[in-house]
Amino acid sequence: MATSPTPPGAPGAPAARCVPAHIHRRRWVILTVLMLSLLIVVLDNSILNVAMKTIATPAPTGLGATQSELEWAINSYTLVFAGLLFTSGLLGDRLGRKKVLLFGLAVFGAGSVLAAVSSSPAQLIAFRALMGLGGAFVMPATLAILMNVFEREEQPRAIGVWAGGVGLAIAVGPIAGGLLLDHFWWGSVFLINVPIVVCALVAMVIVVPDSKDPAPGKLDPVGVLLSVVGLVLLVFGIIKGGQLADFTEPEVLATALGGLVVLAGFVVHQKRSDHPSIDIGYFRKPAFSAAVAAIALVFFALMGVTFFIVFYVQSVRGYSPLDSGLLILPLAAAQLIFAPRARLAVDRFGARAVCTVGMLVVAVTMAGMLLLGTDTPIWVLEVLFFLQGTGMAHIMPPVTVAIMQSLPREKAGSGSALNNIFRQVGGTLGVAVLGSLLSTSYRDGIQGTLDALRGIPGPVRTAAGESIEATLGLAARLRPLPAHVLTQRADEAFLHAMHVTALGAAAVSMVGAVVVVLFLPGKMDPAPHAAEPRGGRKAGAAR
Numbered sequence: 001m002a003t004s005p006t007p008p009g010a011p012g013a014p015a016a017r018c019v020p021a022h023i024h025r026r027r028w029v030i031l032t033v034l035m036l037s038l039l040i041v042v043l044d045n046s047i048l049n050v051a052m053k054t055i056a057t058p059a060p061t062g063l064g065a066t067q068s069e070l071e072w073a074i075n076s077y078t079l080v081f082a083g084l085l086f087t088s089g090l091l092g093d094r095l096g097r098k099k100v101l102l103f104g105l106a107v108f109g110a111g112s113v114l115a116a117v118s119s120s121p122a123q124l125i126a127f128r129a130l131m132g133l134g135g136a137f138v139m140p141a142t143l144a145i146l147m148n149v150f151e152r153e154e155q156p157r158a159i160g161v162w163a164g165g166v167g168l169a170i171a172v173g174p175i176a177g178g179l180l181l182d183h184f185w186w187g188s189v190f191l192i193n194v195p196i197v198v199c200a201l202v203a204m205v206i207v208v209p210d211s212k213d214p215a216p217g218k219l220d221p222v223g224v225l226l227s228v229v230g231l232v233l234l235v236f237g238i239i240k241g242g243q244l245a246d247f248t249e250p251e252v253l254a255t256a257l258g259g260l261v262v263l264a265g266f267v268v269h270q271k272r273s274d275h276p277s278i279d280i281g282y283f284r285k286p287a288f289s290a291a292v293a294a295i296a297l298v299f300f301a302l303m304g305v306t307f308f309i310v311f312y313v314q315s316v317r318g319y320s321p322l323d324s325g326l327l328i329l330p331l332a333a334a335q336l337i338f339a340p341r342a343r344l345a346v347d348r349f350g351a352r353a354v355c356t357v358g359m360l361v362v363a364v365t366m367a368g369m370l371l372l373g374t375d376t377p378i379w380v381l382e383v384l385f386f387l388q389g390t391g392m393a394h395i396m397p398p399v400t401v402a403i404m405q406s407l408p409r410e411k412a413g414s415g416s417a418l419n420n421i422f423r424q425v426g427g428t429l430g431v432a433v434l435g436s437l438l439s440t441s442y443r444d445g446i447q448g449t450l451d452a453l454r455g456i457p458g459p460v461r462t463a464a465g466e467s468i469e470a471t472l473g474l475a476a477r478l479r480p481l482p483a484h485v486l487t488q489r490a491d492e493a494f495l496h497a498m499h500v501t502a503l504g505a506a507a508v509s510m511v512g513a514v515v516v517v518l519f520l521p522g523k524m525d526p527a528p529h530a531a532e533p534r535g536g537r538k539a540g541a542a543r
Contacts, residue, residue, distance in 0.1 A: 098145065103137055147416075301505040
């Protein structure tokens with residue numbers, strides 16, 4: 001006797017499909033193209049760090065940029081990028097994520113060309129801001145499109161691949177930068193973006209489908225303006241506090257607190273509006289709020305550590321920029337290996353257990369930096385990097401899945417933007433706070449040695465205490481004996497400062513572990529679904 005098919009929605013029935021069949025068949029090709037778009041944004045930020053010393057060199061080798069100008073070459077990008085993330089996510093949901101992504105890629109490519117041919121530090125800062133504008137429209141759109149071309153059960157695997165690609169790009173950047181600087185002028189680190197942008201644009205037009213919210217409602221210009229102003233003020237205050245190594249300065253407090261006040265106004269406006277840009281109620285979901293907090297905390301710790309590891313490897317241990325990039329490979333390899341497989345651990349043990357263990361592993365490896373000295377075998381650092389990458393690989397995919405699956409598909413752009421905002425603010429705060437801790441600890445450790453030097457003007461002493469690079473620059477101008485003593489003391493002072501900073505990063509990671517174990521659910525609740533529009537296609541699905 002024939003059995004009737006199980007009706008949709010009945011127990012044991014297959015989940016309803018939201019993605020059209022022709023899109024579903026080429027979903028992995030689409031993800032590959034999205035990874036190409038993501039690659040240039042992540043790679044550019046990591047590649048620039050390698051070129052900083054060259055750009056600081058006087059013309060014709062570099063631009064002769066000062067320390068402050070170098071900082072703003074990085075920070076102008078961060079400021080614009082963070083300030084426009086939420087706006088770009090909203091525009092993607094409203095206008096179409098593919099359109100927004102194509103716009104972002106084109107602007108990023110144009111900014112890269114202009115940055116490569118900059119003739120002054122001021123021009124470089126301005127064109128880096130233009131690149132930040134493009135990057136802000138690329139990052140949220142890639143994850144939002146991903147959520148609309150994969151069915152729910154495959155999204156954790158796809159996000160794992162996406163997260164692994166981010167880790168790979170972080171490692172490839174310094175290696176590519178070292179190779180380029182060995183053979184070409186400093187502008188080549190920006191010009192390398194252009195062929196990647198062209199390939200991504202062509203592939204995007206041919207392969208990637210568009211998607212958007214079919215019923216976005218009325219525009220919320222007040223909410224958009226408040227989000228931009230609040231984020232820019234907050235990030236500027238954080239950056240300025242890091243530069244001054246003093247978060248109590250009036251300029252820092254005024255901008256950072258002003259940003260928080262404006263963002264609080266944004267939240268109040270969203271609650272009262274009948275057409276809000278984002279439903280604040282999402283933050284009442286433990287899966288959502290705990291996940292964004294975990295992202296902010298882990299990037300706070302990671303970016304702060306990345307800041308001092310570059311100086312440890314190059315200034316204390318004497319490795320070249322290219323060698324430094326190669327030393328980061330274990331971190332990237334671990335993410336590339338384990339991030340796509342993190343879903344298997346989550347399926348077996350639950351997101352809470354997996355992310356908690358990942359956070360603890362990151363905290364232990366941060367504390368493991370205490371093992372590093374002037375003559376520690378370099379394999380110790382490599383093991384720490386691999387374990388740290390393994391921990392990160394078991395944090396980022398699950399918490400990203402928790403964020404994105406807490407929202408309906410048609411709000412994927414907004415969800416992706418919030419994911420990136422918390423990551424960017426956390427990372428910026430980590431560099432500022434942990435960087436300030438590093439600088440203050442180093443200055444306290446080296447000041448006595450600098451004060452003991454005879455015949456050195458006061459301003460020169462003060463400048464030499466700002467960083468280990470500045471101290472080594474002074475040592476290079478001294479006679480052999482005092483130079484040797486100063487170099488040795490500089491290494492000792494930096495190692496002490498590095499260890500203090502690593503303990504700070506470990507403490508932040510432990511806070512992240514507590515947040516995850518207390519608030520992140522073990523299993524995800526079903527995501528809210530939009531009503532089925534006419535024609536039978538789910539809202540927000542790719543086409």
